[in-house]
Amino acid sequence: MTDPSPTAAPAAAVRADGIRVSFGRTHALDGVSLGLSPGVSGLLGPNGAGKTTLLRLLATVASPDAGRLEILGRDPASAEQRLAIRRRLGYMPQEPGFHRAFSAFEFVDYVAILKELTDRRTRHAEVRRVLELVGLSDQRHRRIRALSGGMRRRVALAQALLGDPELLVLDEPTAGLDPEQRLRFRQVISGLGADRVVLLSTHQTEDVAALCRHVVVLHRGRVRFTGSPRQLAGVAQGRVWRTGEPSPGARVSWRTGDGRFHNLGQAPPGATPVEPTLEDGYMLLIGDPTEAAA
Amino acid sequence: MSTHAPPLSVRPVARPTGGRGRPATLPLALAESRRLLCSLPVLCGAIASAVLLLRADGGWLPALHLAAIGTQRSLLPLAAGTLVAANLTALRSRRARTGELETSTCTPAWRRTLAYLLALAAPALLGGVLAVLKLLLLVRGGRAAGTPDAFELLTGPAVIWLAGTLGVLAARWLPSVVTAPVLVVLAAVVQLGLPTKGVQSYGLALRWLVPAVPLEVSPTVEPELPAFLLGRPSGAHLAFLAAAALAVGAAAVAGAGTGARTRLRAGLAGAVALALVACAAQLQPPSRAEADRLVAAFQHPERFQACHRRGPVAYCAFPGYEPWIDVWAATVEGPLEHLPREVARPRLTVRQMFDDAALDRRLARSLGLPDSGNPGPVHLLGVVAAQDPAPDVVPVDMTWPTGPAERDARLALASRVAARAVMRPSPRGEEPPPRCQAPAVVALWLAASSTHGGKEALRQALVTNVALDAGLAPTPELLRASPAELQRITQHRSAISFDPHSGYPVLSWFDPGHEDEGEWGLEEANLAVQLLERPDAAVRAQLARHWDELTAPGTTRQELAHRLGLPPVPSLEELFTRRGATRAQAAAAARAARRQGC
Numbered sequence: 003m004t005d006p007s008p009t010a011a012p013a014a015a016v017r018a019d020g021i022r023v024s025f026g027r028t029h030a031l032d033g034v035s036l037g038l039s040p041g042v043s044g045l046l047g048p049n050g051a052g053k054t055t056l057l058r059l060l061a062t063v064a065s066p067d068a069g070r071l072e073i074l075g076r077d078p079a080s081a082e083q084r085l086a087i088r089r090r091l092g093y094m095p096q097e098p099g100f101h102r103a104f105s106a107f108e109f110v111d112y113v114a115i116l117k118e119l120t121d122r123r124t125r126h127a128e129v130r131r132v133l134e135l136v137g138l139s140d141q142r143h144r145r146i147r148a149l150s151g152g153m154r155r156r157v158a159l160a161q162a163l164l165g166d167p168e169l170l171v172l173d174e175p176t177a178g179l180d181p182e183q184r185l186r187f188r189q190v191i192s193g194l195g196a197d198r199v200v201l202l203s204t205h206q207t208e209d210v211a212a213l214c215r216h217v218v219v220l221h222r223g224r225v226r227f228t229g230s231p232r233q234l235a236g237v238a239q240g241r242v243w244r245t246g247e248p249s250p251g252a253r254v255s256w257r258t259g260d261g262r263f264h265n266l267g268q269a270p271p272g273a274t275p276v277e278p279t280l281e282d283g284y285m286l287l288i289g290d291p292t293e294a295a296a
Numbered sequence: 297m298s299t300h301a302p303p304l305s306v307r308p309v310a311r312p313t314g315g316r317g318r319p320a321t322l323p324l325a326l327a328e329s330r331r332l333l334c335s336l337p338v339l340c341g342a343i344a345s346a347v348l349l350l351r352a353d354g355g356w357l358p359a360l361h362l363a364a365i366g367t368q369r370s371l372l373p374l375a376a377g378t379l380v381a382a383n384l385t386a387l388r389s390r391r392a393r394t395g396e397l398e399t400s401t402c403t404p405a406w407r408r409t410l411a412y413l414l415a416l417a418a419p420a421l422l423g424g425v426l427a428v429l430k431l432l433l434l435v436r437g438g439r440a441a442g443t444p445d446a447f448e449l450l451t452g453p454a455v456i457w458l459a460g461t462l463g464v465l466a467a468r469w470l471p472s473v474v475t476a477p478v479l480v481v482l483a484a485v486v487q488l489g490l491p492t493k494g495v496q497s498y499g500l501a502l503r504w505l506v507p508a509v510p511l512e513v514s515p516t517v518e519p520e521l522p523a524f525l526l527g528r529p530s531g532a533h534l535a536f537l538a539a540a541a542l543a544v545g546a547a548a549v550a551g552a553g554t555g556a557r558t559r560l561r562a563g564l565a566g567a568v569a570l571a572l573v574a575c576a577a578q579l580q581p582p583s584r585a586e587a588d589r590l591v592a593a594f595q596h597p598e599r600f601q602a603c604h605r606r607g608p609v610a611y612c613a614f615p616g617y618e619p620w621i622d623v624w625a626a627t628v629e630g631p632l633e634h635l636p637r638e639v640a641r642p643r644l645t646v647r648q649m650f651d652d653a654a655l656d657r658r659l660a661r662s663l664g665l666p667d668s669g670n671p672g673p674v675h676l677l678g679v680v681a682a683q684d685p686a687p688d689v690v691p692v693d694m695t696w697p698t699g700p701a702e703r704d705a706r707l708a709l710a711s712r713v714a715a716r717a718v719m720r721p722s723p724r725g726e727e728p729p730p731r732c733q734a735p736a737v738v739a740l741w742l743a744a745s746s747t748h749g750g751k752e753a754l755r756q757a758l759v760t761n762v763a764l765d766a767g768l769a770p771t772p773e774l775l776r777a778s779p780a781e782l783q784r785i786t787q788h789r790s791a792i793s794f795d796p797h798s799g800y801p802v803l804s805w806f807d808p809g810h811e812d813e814g815e816w817g818l819e820e821a822n823l824a825v826q827l828l829e830r831p832d833a834a835v836r837a838q839l840a841r842h843w844d845e846l847t848a849p850g851t852t853r854q855e856l857a858h859r860l861g862l863p864p865v866p867s868l869e870e871l872f873t874r875r876g877a878t879r880a881q882a883a884a885a886a887r888a889a890r891r892q893g894c
Contacts, residue, residue, distance in 0.1 A: 061400045085402055093400040099393030112327065116401035116408070120323045161397070 021069035042195035044210035047220035092167030238278030329418030341377020364444035368508035383476035386467030416460035468551030539571035630746030636840035703749035732894035740824035
């Protein structure tokens with residue numbers, strides 16, 4: 003499917019225009035333009051699509067080779083404005099890294115200091131709050147080296163929530179979380195997304211469907227889709243059907259729990275279309291389902 | 297965790313400050329300082345330094361201005377630990393791969409580096425506290441002399457800070473965990489090697505390029521002088537270290553990248569210039585005026601001393617050494633009180649003096665002469681003769697041992713006092729002969745019997761003495777002694793040697809700077825020990841009855857033995873024959889010994 007016209011709402015808090023980033027001959031981002039308004043936005047795309055590169059740009063830890071970026075009304079190319087952006091930013095990298103000898107509290111407190119939460123008492127209260135938000139209050143004094151992978155992701159999420167970030171950039175925040183934790187995460191993020199920009203990159207289309215008001219699909223360094231989750235699901239409208247046997251015309255099909263086959267592609271005549279999901283739309287959008295599922 | 301959890305507060309308690317926020321440098325420095333203090337390298341270094349501080353200067357009465365210098369070397373393990381810990385701290389984000397996360401915060405790398413540098417105040421402060429505690433311990437002992445130089449005391453903490461800045465710089469420019477240990481080894485080589493090898497080649501001034509400059513520098517040992525004569529460029533050295541730390545710190549901040557490059561370059565240039573100026577200042581040899589003052593203090597210590605009279609004795613100490621007067625007096629009063637009532641107490645002056653070897657080394661530096669020159673500047677300038685103290689002056693040194701060696705020091709001082717009370721002084725300006733014959737026995741008995749531990753010291757001197765001369769077989773104690781024990785024995789104990797003129801065996805005590813004062817005939821010492829076996833009161837009564845005779849210069853040890861009922865004493869000829877001399881050799885040696893008054 004071709005790239006629908008990118009949304010560039012006038013109230014966009016984040017605006018990218020023709021962003022290009024290359025690593026050698028590889029174009030990680032190739033003319034990306036998009037706009038993000040307050041609310042939770044999801045960034046979908048297969049591995050290598052350029053999601054992390056885009057998030058790093060928005061987190062001001064990398065700069066584009068070409069194009070213009072405006073974050074919260076400021077230009078990150080300027081050192082002074084970049085600092086102002088960082089003061090209003092919460093960032094959870096894909097691989098945040100941890101000081102493993104620190105306790106969860108110490109680590110989040112350390113980041114809180116770097117975020118200029120300089121008053122010790124209020125900073126500690128804030129650290130306790132974000133650890134409570136991610137459900138780590140009881141574990142806050144355990145060394146990070148002793149925490150499970152999922153717990154570490156929650157520590158990383160906690161540090162991103164510190165303060166009052168107007169822009170929250172989360173790179174695969176739910177990876178490694180169990181269902182309960184993911185529900186908790188949705189609860190937190192949905193609350194935050196009411197009046198600020200939250201951009202989360204994920205492979206979990208359920209999270210996007212459950213949380214996001216806006217979805218961006220990146221594929222091979224280009225924006226393939228921007229719109230609402232309903233619009234993304236709509237991409238598959240009339241192209242999803244169910245059969246008792248594998249349908250030869252389907253681009254991909256799989257047996258579902260009720261024993262019937264879920265088919266995506268060009269529906270054969272006579273097939274009864276079913277209501278498509280966001281995942282259906284996403285998989286049809288990026289063309290190669292195996293790549294999307296990787 | 298429950299999916300039915302109560303509503304969560306997503307509102308922040310604290311908000312990062314706005315565009316004009318308070319930088320996180322100081323709070324981060326505080327947090328890092330706590331981590332540094334709890335880090336393994338710093339803890340190990342602090343423990344090692346504490347042990348060294350506790351062990352330093354053991355065996356001597358403390359002089360605080362010298363002890364302050366000693367703290368510098370003791371704090372080197374803490375400095376090494378700080379270097380490693382600071383390096384690990386600055387490398388932490390690299391090792392833990394948190395660089396991206398930290399970069400996304402509003403505290404840039406150069407501010408984080410600055411915080412690491414400021415956090416070094418904690419281990420530096422810890423070093424300062426350890427050093428001050430050491431001095432307070434010495435003061436608490438009640439016999440500490442001198443006043444510590446604040447610059448010397450601050451040098452140890454400055455070295456710790458400098459080491460830490462090197463660790464941070466290495467993390468910025470050579471980011472590897474092996475860099476810090478390599479730096480520690482290099483620093484140890486410079487610290488330990490430059491003063492020895494470098495000094496031998498380029499002179500003593502070169503040692504001021506090392507961070508902690510000890511008093512003891514191979515091949516020389518700097519004299520233990522009063523603070524006002526030490527002449528160490530402690531202020532310039534501290535400025536050198538501080539400026540070096542600033543320069544290294546500025547380079548580390550520059551390595552982290554900063555927008556204020558112009559200011560940073562200016563700061564770096566200023567710190568380097570200050571370091572160079574301070575370095576040049578500290579490498580200057582002592583001035584001629586300092587040398588003149590040193591010679592004056594050597595020849596005429598009375599010009600620099602205040603005296604305190606106690607009965608017939610005046611005690612004169614260099615400024616700061618007044619607490620030692622009680623120590624000297626406790627020994628000096630003994631022989632005088634043990635004199636028979638009828639005998640007039642001599643009016644003595646116990647004067648603190650430093651030896652010509654000490655003067656030699658300091659003068660050599662002042663005049664640019666080789667330190668190991670022979671004869672040294674003191675002899676070249678002929679200032680020794682001018683120092684020759686008056687007969688009523690009892691010299692005491694700039695040091696006073698404690699522990700087992702203090703017994704010998706007390707006996708040495710008591711014997712000098714007793715000699716002045718009992719014996720005629722030898723002519724000034726001449727090398728005094730060994731103290732022999734009956735008056736020497738009386739004086740030795742007086743000294744040993746009136747001094748705490750004196751009897752044991754004299755007995756042990758004869759039993760387990762140090763054979764400095766090849767003619768005497770090493771004692772079992774020496775054969776068993778480890779090298780360290782041997783050094784302690786030879787430095788703190790007595791020695792038996794031979795009078796170079798006659799071959800008459802003489803006994804001397806460790807008595808730095810006053811070797812000529814301490815030589816006593818060995819046979820006389822044997823007689824004194826025999827007297828010490830008897831009750832003091834009985835001997836004192838006998839001596840009182842025959843005082844004039846026994847203290848007369850012409851009374852021989854044989855006559856004394858006869859008068860006091862001691863076993864007969866062999867003649868000199870018999871003595872030398874027993875030692876393996878032929879009859880002719882023994883006769884010649886006996887004649888020579890008699891010429892010496894023995």
